[in-house]
Amino acid sequence: MLRAILRAATAASKTAPDRSIPAVFASSKLSSSNYSSKNTKSSLVKAKKSKSKADAKSEEASAVAADDGLSDLLDEEARDRRLAEDDKDPSLDVGPNGRALFTSATTISQLSRKDTCTYMKFSTEGLNAVLPEGLPAGMVKEFEESRRSALLVRRSFLDLRDNFRRIVDPPLWSSDGKGPKVLKQIVLDGPVSSGKSIALAMLVHWARDEGWLVFYVPRGRDWTHGGFFYKNPQTGFWDTPVQAANILQDFLKRNESHLKQLTCQISDPIPLGEGAGVGWMKGVDSMAMPEGSTLYDLVQTGMSHTHAAVGVVVRLRKELSLVKDIPVLIAVDQYNSWFTFTEYEEAVTVRSCRPIHAKELATVNAFRSMMHNDMMVGAFSHSTAVGKLRQELPDVPKDARIYFPRYSLEEAATVSHYYLRQRLVRREIFSDENWKKLYYLSNGNGAEMRWLAPLMR
Helix, strand or coil: CCHHHHHHHHHHHHHHCCCCCCCCCCCCHHHHHHHHHHHHHHHHHHCCCHHHHHHHHHHHHHHHHHHHHHHHHHHHHHHHCCCCCCCCHHCCCCCCHHHCCECCCCCHCCCCCCCCCCEEECCCCHHHHHCCCCCCCCHHHHHHHCCCCCEEEEEEEEEEEEEHHHHHHCCCCCCCCCCCCCCCCCCECCCCCCCHHHHHHHHHHHHCCCCEEEECCCCCHHHHCCCEEEECCCCCCCECCCHHHHHHHHHHHHHHHHHHCCECCCCCCCCHHHCCCCCCCCCCCCCCCCCCEHHHHHHHHHCCCCCHHHHHHHHHHHHHHCCCCCCEEEEEEEEHHHHCEEEEECCCCCCCCCEEEHHHHHHHHCCCCCCCCEEEEEEECCCHHHCCCCCCCCCCCCCEECCCCCHHHHHHHHHHHHHHHCCCCHHHCHHHHHHHHHHHHHCCHHHHHHHHHCCCC
């Protein structure tokens, strides 16, 4: 999308009509005895032509410089070469007011308040290893267009991280008991492109670095769309065995070592349902887990037997509440997709269907509620366009919903200097006035700031 905008801007600049500014001449007293009217007229014409040529050359040079700047953005290889050369010059890593643009912290746990409004560098391989379920779309787009895997350290994220840190490792407060209130259940709400999904992914990154067991759902909407669905007469809920198998596969990707060390606490048989495309099992409606089975064995059972996939996901949610050896965090992006209708429909008559709500799905019903004592955080994704939800949501504590803001003016200053460093903005036109215009024009929208930065004039 960025390259499409730049190409359109380049084409418009080449087809724009000539708007050269007429030359302005200083008045002077001319003696009629020394200059004839003919000489005076010819001198003025020559001066005007000379001035016009100079203006034309100046405008042509500016146009060439602008085209070079835009061509760098259009030619990714040329831009990558220039950025590689820039990496050899540490003097370019300067943010607002001469402060360092990048933090010296190497892990998210090391970040402190003094690192606010700096960028933290990551490796793409490292992120994919810690977040194998997938990176947020906004994060991927930021990396692609800035040509660097780095993220802004925001005060709002540090507050979120420290909230859960205080739950597991509570500090010694003063005797009067004053201190920030900790929340075990949080819903991140805020405008489009305020960074909720990125903050949630970074929270999962930090928790896994700390050794936590994290159930991460980067795309909650996938639970309510696509695949095979049917109503289970034993439970009254709608089963989605294809999604259930995918859920278990994603959960196993990063948590295998933890799951092999955790023993199942519930010994009840797992109810079976209809398998994806294979129907029901004849004469069997449940499956018992062997004594001493681990959570790894439980997940493997759901992945190996399509009839048990949904039942295993529901059982897994109950087992996670019983884990005491290590901290457990449930993190769900696109959480608002679980409070509206799915794409599934139930036939009511021959000519009418009833939309099925997300709460009627067995998997969503098992994980949606926040009315418990487990650590859980959900992030709204307004880009999924599920409609406006009421302030007080069912199965969510009243104080759980917190506002996640867009960039502040201070954060926007760092972002603009970072885009300058990454050659999204040309240095000859960068100024405090220009980046502030960019900030107010985008209203702090991170994606819009990134799109508009190359067009700064």
